[in-house]
Amino acid sequence: MSPVARLLAHRLGMSLIVLVGVSILIFAIARIIPGDPARIALGPNATPEQVENLRQALHLDQNIVVQYGYFVADLLRGDLGVSLYTNRPVTADIAQFLPATLELVIAAGIMMIGIGLPLGIISARYRGRWPDNLIRLVSLLGVSAPSFVWAVIFMLLFAFYLPLFPIAGRISDIYSIEAVTGFLLIDTLIAGDMRAFGNAAWHIILPAFALSVSGIGQAARLTRANMVETYDKPFIEMARSYGFADRRIANRFAFRPSLIPSLTIIGLDFAAMLGNAFLVEAVFAWPGLSRYGVAVILRKDLNAIVGTVLIISATFLIMNIIVDLLIAFINPRIRHSQRPA
Amino acid sequence: MKRTIAILLANPLSLLGVILVSIVVFSAIFADFIVPFPEHRGAVVDFANFNKGPEWPYIFGTDLVGRDMFSRIVYAYRISLMLGIVVLAIAVPIGVTVGLVAGYIGGWTEYVLMRITDVFLSIPPLVLAMSIMGVLEPTLLNGMMAVTAMWWPWYTRLVYNLTRAEKEEGYVLAAEVIGASKLHVIFGEILPNCVPAVITKMTLDLGFVIIIASSLSFLGLGVQPPTPDLGSMVADGAKYLPDSWWLTVFPGLAILIAVFGFNLIGDALREILGADQ
Numbered sequence: 001m002s003p004v005a006r007l008l009a010h011r012l013g014m015s016l017i018v019l020v021g022v023s024i025l026i027f028a029i030a031r032i033i034p035g036d037p038a039r040i041a042l043g044p045n046a047t048p049e050q051v052e053n054l055r056q057a058l059h060l061d062q063n064i065v066v067q068y069g070y071f072v073a074d075l076l077r078g079d080l081g082v083s084l085y086t087n088r089p090v091t092a093d094i095a096q097f098l099p100a101t102l103e104l105v106i107a108a109g110i111m112m113i114g115i116g117l118p119l120g121i122i123s124a125r126y127r128g129r130w131p132d133n134l135i136r137l138v139s140l141l142g143v144s145a146p147s148f149v150w151a152v153i154f155m156l157l158f159a160f161y162l163p164l165f166p167i168a169g170r171i172s173d174i175y176s177i178e179a180v181t182g183f184l185l186i187d188t189l190i191a192g193d194m195r196a197f198g199n200a201a202w203h204i205i206l207p208a209f210a211l212s213v214s215g216i217g218q219a220a221r222l223t224r225a226n227m228v229e230t231y232d233k234p235f236i237e238m239a240r241s242y243g244f245a246d247r248r249i250a251n252r253f254a255f256r257p258s259l260i261p262s263l264t265i266i267g268l269d270f271a272a273m274l275g276n277a278f279l280v281e282a283v284f285a286w287p288g289l290s291r292y293g294v295a296v297i298l299r300k301d302l303n304a305i306v307g308t309v310l311i312i313s314a315t316f317l318i319m320n321i322i323v324d325l326l327i328a329f330i331n332p333r334i335r336h337s338q339r340p341a
Numbered sequence: 342m343k344r345t346i347a348i349l350l351a352n353p354l355s356l357l358g359v360i361l362v363s364i365v366v367f368s369a370i371f372a373d374f375i376v377p378f379p380e381h382r383g384a385v386v387d388f389a390n391f392n393k394g395p396e397w398p399y400i401f402g403t404d405l406v407g408r409d410m411f412s413r414i415v416y417a418y419r420i421s422l423m424l425g426i427v428v429l430a431i432a433v434p435i436g437v438t439v440g441l442v443a444g445y446i447g448g449w450t451e452y453v454l455m456r457i458t459d460v461f462l463s464i465p466p467l468v469l470a471m472s473i474m475g476v477l478e479p480t481l482l483n484g485m486m487a488v489t490a491m492w493w494p495w496y497t498r499l500v501y502n503l504t505r506a507e508k509e510e511g512y513v514l515a516a517e518v519i520g521a522s523k524l525h526v527i528f529g530e531i532l533p534n535c536v537p538a539v540i541t542k543m544t545l546d547l548g549f550v551i552i553i554a555s556s557l558s559f560l561g562l563g564v565q566p567p568t569p570d571l572g573s574m575v576a577d578g579a580k581y582l583p584d585s586w587w588l589t590v591f592p593g594l595a596i597l598i599a600v601f602g603f604n605l606i607g608d609a610l611r612e613i614l615g616a617d618q
Contacts, residue, residue, distance in 0.1 A: 014459075017456060018456065018459045018460055018463050019463075021456060021457065021459070021460035022460050022463060022464060025460055025461070025464075026464075026472065029472055029473055029476055030472070030476060032476060137354075140601065140604055140605065140608065141597070141601060143604065144548065144597055144600040144601035144604050145552070145593065145596055145597040145600060145601075146552045146553075146555055146556045146559070146572075146596065148556065148559050148572075148575060148576075149575065149593040149596055149597060152575060152579055152582070152589045152590075152593055153590070153593060155582065156582055156583055156586060156589075156590070160582060160583035161583065271462075271463070271465045271466070272465060272466065272467070273465075274465045274468070275465030275466055275467030275468045275471075276467060276556070278467065278468075278471070278560060279467075279556055279559060279560070282559070282560065282576075283579060293468075293471070294471075294560050294561065294562070296475075297471060297472065297474070297475030297562065298475070298561070298562075300475065300476065305472055305475055305476075308468075309464060309468055309469075309472050312464070312465060312468050313463050313464045313465075313468075316463055316464075316465060317463055320463075
């Protein structure tokens with residue numbers, strides 16, 4: 001097995017253990033609910049028999065270990081139960097809402113890397129001079145407010161006062177795009193409708209940017225910190241005395257070794273963005289998991305809460321595995337390693 | 342300690358942080374004497390003055406039932422800070438202890454404790470707090486519990502990594518050789534060397550707790566009305582953009598200023614104490 005494949009196997013196994021733990025944790029949280037979920041679901045007018053029937057159907061009358069057993073058995077068949085809020089299978093609900101959220105998070109992630117890393121490089125290269133001070137100040141401001149505050153401020157500035165971007169939604173109503181993947185930016189391309197693609201891209205810029213602001217700040221700060229450390233190493237001194245241009249030293253010699261620790265943290269930032277997407281979606285009326293998640297939480301819809309959190313955690317674990325693999329490809333010490341990972 | 346404070350006050354940025362945090366803390370403590378309308382923190386209506394833009398005596402405007410935004414923001418600071426302090430007071434000792442034990446004892450203890458930590462860390466923080474808030478009634482106390490539940494693992498990870506590095510150091514070996522108990526080595530020898538890193542993280546985290554708590558209440562899962570809260574103020578005001586902009590902009594900036602202040606100090610502390618992970 002190649003070192004990268006071995007790492008993948010190791011990480012998948014680890015993630016599976018963690019996912020089982022997550023399912024137990026979430027299941028436990030959902031069952032400490034005060035009040036009877038069956039009663040809440042049916043409303044105050046239900047008869048005691050109706051409540052009792054639903055309790056039996058949901059296995060709420062059994063002890064908690066048996067309930068978890070039923071839950072895992074269903075889960076393995078890809079069944080997360082029925083949402084008491086929408087009366088549809090939880091998997092169907094999530095399949096409908098998750099792509100919009102993922103599209104937003106991935107767009108924000110691309111902005112985080114595409115803007116944050118270059119800012120960090122510039123900052124480190126001009127260490128102690130005005131570009132460095134400016135970038136440090138801006139990135140610290142960026143991490144100092146929750147994404148909903150940025151969302152509201154950007155909306156006010158760039159959608160109301162300067163009407164550059166749309167105020168809400170994923171795409172204008174005039175376009176009807178057949179849902180294939182659920183990712184509008186991909187579906188519009190499949191449909192071959194470039195105007196619709198442009199429209200969807202235009203809609204996603206502002207929410208994705210609001211979501212990525214603190215990630216950009218985080219990425220810039222980390223890259224700078226790592227690069228500043230690298231700059232003190234002798235091989236940079238040597239590159240300088242060979243007469244390489246500052247730009248080349250920054251982009252090649254100092255940046256590359258600093259990329260690995262930055263990427264690790266960027267993986268963690270994805271987790272934060274999956275959660276923060278709820279906030280941005282609420283501001284921009286983005287039809288993602290947010291409204292569904294908040295609605296099911298307020299209604300104490302057990303199956304839907306457990307399902308949503310489980311899917312989000314699984315998504316996060318998958319994203320982290322991807323980041324780890326990326327690092328393995330970048331890092332020659334892992335790529336060419338002969339030792340077990 | 343004296344030296345640390347002197348350096349903090351000498352650097353213009355960290356001085357700004359100290360000033361911002363002092364203003365926030367001072368106004369939160371003495372809210373009753375500062376704000377023009379102390380009664381507006383509760384369920385008061387004054388329809389004669391509803392939805393007014395910033396004008397004297399309402400420097401930040403009034404909300405939709407005529408309450409002074411400035412008064413409510415200052416009282417919201419009080420609740421945010423209290424929440425932050427309580428959360429850290431519970432989460433830090435738990436997280437630090439688990440990290441120390443896992444890092445020092447090793448073996449199965451380490452494996453089990455760190456996998457449990459991983460479980461908590463692999464649920465996005467806000468989502469974990471949301472689901473806890475969802476099953477509990479949305480009150481201030483439960484909000485603190487929800488945020489605490491997601492906060493301790495970060496300290497576990499920090500202290501775990503520090504402990505693993507420290508336990509190979511000479512002073513730990515020396516203590517072990519003269520027969521010191523595990524308890525003494527962990528809390529008497531290793532813990533004091535983790536304190537600078539923990540304090541730095543706590544300063545930064547006071548800001549982040551404010552962010553998470555306001556995010557929860559922004560979604561309607563935190564502190565409930567009429568208690569003033571920065572997150573729910575932004576959520577309520579967002580429906581009235583762009584006309585009543587003061588309903589969202591001022592509470593939003595209030596969050597930014599407080600968190601920015603804590604971050605400036607935290608950053609400076611990190612450099613002074615050399616407490617990088």
